[in-house]
Amino acid sequence: MVSSAATLDPTLPLDNSMGAMMIGVIVSAVLHGICLLQAFLYYQNYKKDVWYLKSLVILTVSFDAIHLAMISHAVYHYVVSYYHDEDQLRFLVWTVLMEALFTGVNGAVVQTFYTLRVWRLSKGNIILTGTILFLILATVGSGTAWVILSMQMETYDDLLKISPLTITINALSTAVDVAIAASLCIMLHNARTGFRKSDTIITKLIIFVVNTGV
Template sequence: MSAATLDSGAPLNNTMGSMLLGVIFSAILYGISVLQCMFYYTRYERDPMYLKFLVASTLFLDTLHLSFVVHTVYHYLISNYYENDALQAMVWSVSLEALPTGVTAGLVQSFYAHRIWRMSHGNYFSTGFVLFLILATSACGTAWVIMALQCRTYQDLLRISPLTITINALSTAADVFITMILCFMLHRSNPASLETESMVNRLILFTINTGLLTSLCAVAALVSLIISPRTLIYASFYFCIGRLYSNALLASLNARSVIRGRINDVDSNFHIKSPRGANAAATHLTRDVFVRPADDADELTVRIDRTTELYADGSYGKSKNKFMPPEIKEPESVADSDSA
């Protein structure tokens, strides 16, 4: 939450009206999350259990958060309809709603940190910096919830406004850094074909779009909090941040078949395999990506073999050796067995 203050007689359009809009948009995004969950569980049944558990956890946290914000709006606008004293007092749900939002953000950002770790083959600096931002945001968020539960009015909440701004800034920084490092790793790859290059471009565009939504929403909440701290305008954005995180996660999982083109759907998240050792800086990327590995493999790869045969004119339906000119040799198999 933030250090919003409802002064006596304050207009409801930029206070409870803003909070109500936030609940409406959050409910719409929650419905999209439910649909994406249904699609995920029916489409990617072979995914590992940790991914299925992550999706289930985000859906549960979304449900919990929505119940908290609905209770908050019902408490202020129905149970205490336009009672000025009640509008200035904080209800328990308005403080606790920050908890599922923070946990959802931490889970999704940790998922992206794991992706960075895999794509960079254990780059401690990049992964460690992302984890530092995640842990710092989680620690500040936990402290905020504890302190907010001790506040009786929104006026008391103004005392921890610096902590609120810090949480929003750290969360935004984590989103921006994750998006930048993922795009950089994809951009420096060396596609082996035009088809693979197209897939990489789709990956970069998709990564930017998913990271941009959460970043813009967090920035909007942060700016509205700084410019207008005595209103609840920020709530219109803050109530949607958790839903945007869960939708970004589900979209990245459900869009795998689209990004790969016509490559068969598989059970792993995005992963680019690059050579280890001296040539690790030059990533060689091809279509052979994202498939269930063998029991003794440590990478996620797929092999796509295509055979091209040469026939002389008029050889259709007849023996190819009989009609093949001397300069055309026996057909050879050409295997596109690049590795990603």
């Protein structure tokens, strides 16, 4: 029953399939709005930042917008364009697959940026930063392979065949986030001096790192 529901079987309720996708689009739209606000505040408050940081912000916002456009198209395709065609629910639409590429690359860009912070705080620890970068590249590689394989499939039933790869991608991405957050928190904690003012700043930075990781 679970696998059938996951493949958008037209004979089953759509609450836990298309309904979940629609809720995801709504939440993504809200988060994209927050992302735009953050970008606006960034350009207002950090006008003197170097060009590559400003370009990084533009890149991440643009990829997030593309992601939102693609998942919105996917939902529109199923619930509007093919509203009267229940059999169409079984078939994949290309945007629901291609959006994973932009999401993965966007995540890798952000993770690489934070890995650079790990490099600086660790005073050039090659083993630590190299391991994190390796995991990021493995995630991107797995994600690209997932998109290539999924684009050759026709139905959601076919997509279930690469579930192990999907799980691997999620596990690798989570491992990167945990490694970055843990490394930064440990290094910041070890940087405490015992002076209240500086330790308070470090505590705030640790909270920021944890929030970013979440």
